[in-house]
Amino acid sequence: MPTVFTHAISALAIGHVSTRKPQKLKFWLLGMFCAGIPDADVIAFKFGIPYQHMFGHRGFTHSFFFAFLFATLVWLLFFRNNGQKLMIWFYLFICTASHGVLDAMTSGGRGIAFFAPFSEGRHFLPYRPIKVSPIGIEAFFSEWGWKVIQSEFFIIWIPAFTLILLAIILKKIK
Numbered sequence: 001m002p003t004v005f006t007h008a009i010s011a012l013a014i015g016h017v018s019t020r021k022p023q024k025l026k027f028w029l030l031g032m033f034c035a036g037i038p039d040a041d042v043i044a045f046k047f048g049i050p051y052q053h054m055f056g057h058r059g060f061t062h063s064f065f066f067a068f069l070f071a072t073l074v075w076l077l078f079f080r081n082n083g084q085k086l087m088i089w090f091y092l093f094i095c096t097a098s099h100g101v102l103d104a105m106t107s108g109g110r111g112i113a114f115f116a117p118f119s120e121g122r123h124f125l126p127y128r129p130i131k132v133s134p135i136g137i138e139a140f141f142s143e144w145g146w147k148v149i150q151s152e153f154f155i156i157w158i159p160a161f162t163l164i165l166l167a168i169i170l171k172k173i174k
Contacts, residue, residue, distance in 0.1 A: 108132030
């Protein structure tokens with residue numbers, strides 16, 4: 001899995017590319033939250049749920065169906081009275097779904113259950129340049145964790161910040 005930082009940066013890039021109007025802090029924070037929430041499934045390990053189970057790591061919470069449900073819940077709780085209803089819901093959905101897509105680009109794991117609960121199949125994308133991140137704080141602050149950050153910096157962060165900068169410039173020109 002990519003790091004939580006990379007998922008958050010992806011949400012920022014998605015938001016800058018998909019919006020024309022300036023957004024409130026709530027929009028950005030909830031987008032980043034949606035992008036990171038699928039990894040809450042690691043708690044399944046504490047309950048003895050194995051990795052490959054539908055509710056194990058990279059299972060249901062990494063699916064497009066979960067992204068649909070979670071985006072809808074967040075939208076109902078925080079944005080239902082907002083004038084940009086569809087755009088905000090779509091942003092939250094894409095942020096949540098982007099988590100599984102990025103995880104499917106990593107060098108490790110057992111694949112992503114994109115179509116759970118309708119299918120237990122796990123999938124990767126054909127292009128997998130991102131080094132898989134270690135699970136746990138101690139492992140994260142290791143040589144392996146540092147290599148993951150370096151990998152993500154060049155593969156995701158630089159392109160994401162370039163998109164953000166271009167979106168900001170284009171919005172000022174219009």
